[in-house]
Every structure is written in structure tokens, then in C-alpha cells.
Amino acid sequence: MKNAIGLMRQRVDVKNPTRASDGQGGYVDTFVSASPATVWARIEPATASVIERQVSNTIEAPISHLITIRYHASVTTKTQLSTSSAVYMVRGIQNVELRNQFLMLACEQLP
Numbered sequence: 001m002k003n004a005i006g007l008m009r010q011r012v013d014v015k016n017p018t019r020a021s022d023g024q025g026g027y028v029d030t031f032v033s034a035s036p037a038t039v040w041a042r043i044e045p046a047t048a049s050v051i052e053r054q055v056s057n058t059i060e061a062p063i064s065h066l067i068t069i070r071y072h073a074s075v076t077t078k079t080q081l082s083t084s085s086a087v088y089m090v091r092g093i094q095n096v097e098l099r100n101q102f103l104m105l106a107c108e109q110l111p
Helices: 048-055
Strands: 010-021 027-045 065-070 080-082 087-095 102-109
Antiparallel strands (some): 080 087
């Protein structure tokens, strides 16, 4: 992924799910900021050819965007990413070249 950092021009907030007590014996699922909470990202619309080339047919969920960020150990398939104008759920993760430098995230944009 040469020159990938220069293509990361959008800031995204990284949040992971957690359960909080609802005060009545149950719980509510909420999202809390990861550490670091905000990272630079490259966000691109996902086309069939891009998804096939980048994630090698490993995704079965609906994918609308591919988001590339620097390696972030707390990103999972339950992570939520948000910009000022959109919210994305991570549906698949690829550790690019298994070098712990970049993650390519197959994401679904939420309504």
C-alpha cells in the first residue's frame, strides 16, 4: 500500500459496542470511543470489482464502502465508524499484507 497515507483525507471516529445497565435489571447496547478515538481514513464506494479485488470474496454482508485506515488493534466486525455526514458498520477486516500497518475495512453505510 505505497502512498496510502496521502490518500487518507477524511477523519473518522472509531467506536466499539459495550453494554450498559438500563437501571431496571437489563442492559442497553451503546457505542463508546476506542483509543485512539479518531483516525485518518480513505473512504471509497465499493463496486463489485473493487470488493472482489480487495477482499477476495470473503464478505457475505452488504458492503457499500471500503475504508482504509492505519492499523488499529481494537477494530472488529462490530466496530462503528462515523464521519460528520455518515455512519458505517464494519462487516469485514483485512490486515493488509499481514504487516499490522493498514486495515482495509469492508463497511455498510447505515441509514
